[in-house]
Amino acid sequence: MKTVQLRKNKNSDWEYLSDKLELKEPLVLVFGNRFMLESETIFEEIKSIFNDGHIVFGSASGDISAHSVTDETITITAIEFEKSSFIIKTTNVLEANNDDSINSFNVGKELINQLPEEGLKHVFVVSEGSFINGSQLTKGMSAATDDNLTITGALCGDGARFEKTISSYNENPKSGEIVAIGLYGETLEVTFSINGGWTPFGPERAVTKSKDNILYELDNLPALDLYKKYLGEKAKELPGAALLYPLNVKSIDGENYTVRTILNIDEKENSMILAGDIFKDSNVQLMMTNVDNIVNAAEKAAINAVEARENKPELAILVSCIGRKLVLDQRVEEEVEEVMEVVGEDTTITGLYSYGEIAPFIGENNCQLHNQTMTITLISE
Structure with a gap:
């Protein structure tokens, strides 16, 4: 697995946070400030950097990397899988329905059913967070797999504004979009954990x-x-x-x-x-809760996710809740630092603060919607 990370703020160009590498058909995760992601040129900008990339956008209540947690930025994490593969499917709850008649259970079930079953190891979901009923979405996704596949992910965020969330795959981010990333490969290892501290x-x-x-x-x-x-x-x-x-x-x-x-x-x-x-x-x-409890919970989540593994993680996707961020305030980076200490400095860290975290309870397969948790997904090939 090879990874490259970049970041930009409103007044700067893209800055590399890692070594600049040439990646082949990478999965490109783009998390960041909703207003910045609404730029009409954002997809073309990132496509010019990763011209054969599969680009997944999600608005955040703060984007996460090993370097910092920031609000007025966009962070890119590009991943080249050398032994594994991925397939991406999408649906849009606004294009198929009006927001008064969304059947979130069916949306989740039909989205996961789009992914080929053979060799499917894990699904990571980046979902719009404004219109969907997250509880029913996760139930529908679990029903599509007969509770036989692990699914983690996030409901996108919009700071503490709760005005609008946007996401997309290979196009400018838009409202109502839900993206499912199916991960495939015999040697692929994915573990996860959640913890709250409330x-x-x-x-x-x-x-x-x-x-x-x-x-x-x-x-x-x-x-x-x-x-x-x-x-x-x-x-x-x-x-x-x-x-x-x-x-x-x-x-x-x-x-x-x-x-x-x-x-x-x-x-x-x-x-x-x-x-x-x-x-x-x-x-x-x-x-x-208080700051110490939240930070300790993040550390416990990381320990549980690592202990469930056979191999060292190469990528850690962190999804934490906007409510936790408000409590942490100026100490927000501490929960990320605790995770980093556990997973190791060689593990690429990415993620977002969200309006809802998607993961099973520990020891189960059927995914659930959680709030106020740190949810960690660890991936290696």
């Missing part, structure tokens, strides 16, 4: 009314009223403050816990709009 607090309450990703009632009381009560003075800062106090959702069978970010609130309905589905009869608690 701590539940306060009483556990039952979901008594919900629909898809909208939470209406807890213990038969308006959910938003209860949430504001717990936030106290911070309730004045909603919906932004909700990123710092997500919900811990216990599955109905009680076996797993999923963290759900609150994306918005509806004062009229006294409800909260979450980043993924929340089901009636599940139980929830508020969560909080």
